[in-house]
Amino acid sequence: MIRKPAANNVVTFRPQRTAQASSAGRLDHRSISPKARRRRLVWLAIMCTFLVWFLVELIIQTGRISEAEAALAEKRAQISALQARQKQLREQIQRMQTDTYMEEMARKLGYTKDDQEELYLISNE
Template sequence: MPFHRMNDNILQFRRTSQESEKPKVRERKQRSLHPVVRRRRLIWLGAMVLFFCWAIVELIVQQVHIWDREKILAERKAELADGQRHTKELKDEIKKLHDEKYLLELAHKMGFGKPGEEVYSTGDD
């Protein structure tokens, strides 16, 4: 049989039945792994499985934290909107307090009046 390299596909000869049995025996021997190699592969596989399990658990835990933070953020945004609405109401009230007619109306509601003016309360307050 001529010399044959792995990358050289030009010359290929068929083997006879006697020659083809021998490599199968060799292949069987090569297929069985040495116990040290098998142990290393199992340890590597176990380490990878543990790593991926840890990564999945961390992703789940982080997602739960994100959901909790989003819930808190939504609550804070609602509080902020409520505070802004209250601030706007107070600013509107301040603007009204600068108006003399409004101040006079509030004074009449509290039972005050101008000198010489009689104030009647109807009890509708």
């Protein structure tokens, strides 16, 4: 059968305990056995060791990651410089394949295009 609550549902508060009563209340609790204390101490030591190891590894790996990111940024800069140089060389190759460039280079080296041109060489001696 279901119990019905009492008619007076009033919340009551316990009176505050004095220092003597509270210390006496603590003595009533069961004391922890030495084996349980030892187990807890071992568990605490293992957890502290694990936490220290974790933090050290975190710091080491963070340093390694930052070094790798710096190396990656350097390599990307090198790649962009090399790509710019490659673009210049491709443009130079395209320019070298034109007839006007070849004629200009022939004149610089002292070759004439046909018999109508005269070549004057000036020595620096």
